[in-house]
Amino acid sequence: MVCQKLAVLFKVVPDPEGVFKIDASDGVPGKDLPQIPSVFDENAVEAGVLIKEATHCKVTVLCVGQAGAEPMLRRTLAMGADEAILIEADTAWDSLGAARLLAAALRQLGGFDVVLCGREAADTGSGLVGPYVAQALGMSFLTLAQDIKLVKDGLEVKRPCDNGHDVFICRPPVLLTVTAEANRARMPSVMKMLKVKNSPIRRLRLDPPPPLPGPAKARVLGRSTPSFVGQCSFLGGASVAEKAAALAQALRAERGI
């Protein structure tokens, strides 16, 4: 398969393993948490770099976010991407808004054979951006790629189905959303990290993005963060046997045995 230009859509999110609080002033969750790359987007970068190693294509990483994303974008360069572009905007919890900007950016840059992104962002968990960007650009797409291989006609993609998996051939231009099963994202070496330390992150000024055809907006009535903390009864005991006895009692009660 011939692939000359490949793009990866990359999001930076508040650490999903942190404790989410909602900012009272604007209702935005997780503002105080450290920012990290959205896990599946790292799988997408890795998948892109693997395709680059086979086809020598140029890999461009595109991120909608704030200046704080720069170190994480540099890390994608150390992983093997050729160029990283930041579109400065705050669309953190607005998947449609992010899709609109990314579609406009890809259209402006033009000519991508393959576009990859994570199966969903680790914060919104919606899985909307990939399919909407593809459709806005009139590209084919397939979600949940578990394995991607280069073949003569395109990309051979393994995708889960109910009770098993399917295999597809995807002809470029195509957008794929990538799951954690697809690969293990590489850890760039210290040398590579030092090499990109001062690499510029290109800013893209977008022409006014066209509204996405179709998708109507919904109204967010409210967000909440249900607390799981403190519900756990820790079963103690001086010895393992005592703890096991307490646990066995709890399990018997739950299982009715």
Add this chain to the structure above:
Amino acid sequence: MAAGTKVLVVSDANRGSLTGAGRELLALARAMADALDGSVAFLALGAAAAKLAPEAAAAGADEIVDVPGADRPGYHPELFAALILAACRELTPRVIVFSHAPLGLDLAPRVAFALGARWATNCVGVTVEAGVLRCQRHEVAGKVQLVESIDGLAVVTLRPKSVDVPALQPERRAATVVIAAPEAAAGEGITFVERHQDEGGAVAELEQAEAIVTGGLGMGSAAAFDKLQALARALGASLAGSKQAVDRGWISADRQVGITGTTVAPKLYLAVAVSGALQHMAGCQKSKVIVAINKDPEAPIFRFARYGVVANWEEMVPALLAQLAQTDS
């Protein structure tokens, strides 16, 4: 397209019978249709599509959609999307519901985009108030809960194990609505090649299990899962693993619980040496009681657990087996 009052359920017919997820979709659709003063239409996609009709009627469908091509084996994204859109043109539904699972996750955005509908993804419940949909959705694997209202055309993907399923009503009957096949889409960019089914039935077993024992990365080896199997047997439970354990080959992929594995909701979920990363918890947090054994008192799993024991599994599992054996004798 003017939105009507119908609710269209699109279900996976891969297994040849209505799955738990399919019944949940119909239960949700029935409640929505009743609140909208409308009806429930049912469209099954996959080789066994025709077989699902009687069960779908018993689970709440008023109309069964019969469209040529729906029974094509495998998954054909562009064709199946075209079939759903043809059904939508004919039936003018207000809401189209899919399971938040591989089939629905790929088709819902196609249908929502084409119709200009709002896609409420990752829903755990939908109610209708004064004709307006209130969608309860999960973000950050349930750490943030969101309620949004949609007063127009909506596409909903419902997380499995979110809705209580009422008993089937075998006497219910549904009418068949025959819809003409849409014109073939010109040159599909995505071509289906083949389907591989897991033969062991582990997915269905986990979906229906009342008790599950799951091992995580901390188990350390495949041999450790043999010991966990003994515990599962003593509790009358099914055995499962986290993605980390599956990746290392300690347990088969069809027994993976989590965002890419099976979503389960047993009465008892015993997590052994599972850290409780969000991608795992997304697949089990609807369990009635989660019990965790982990040597790290700070492990996130304890945030979700009802009972927790801070201990090495190597010591705790044999001690627990001994305790359970005592009670049995």
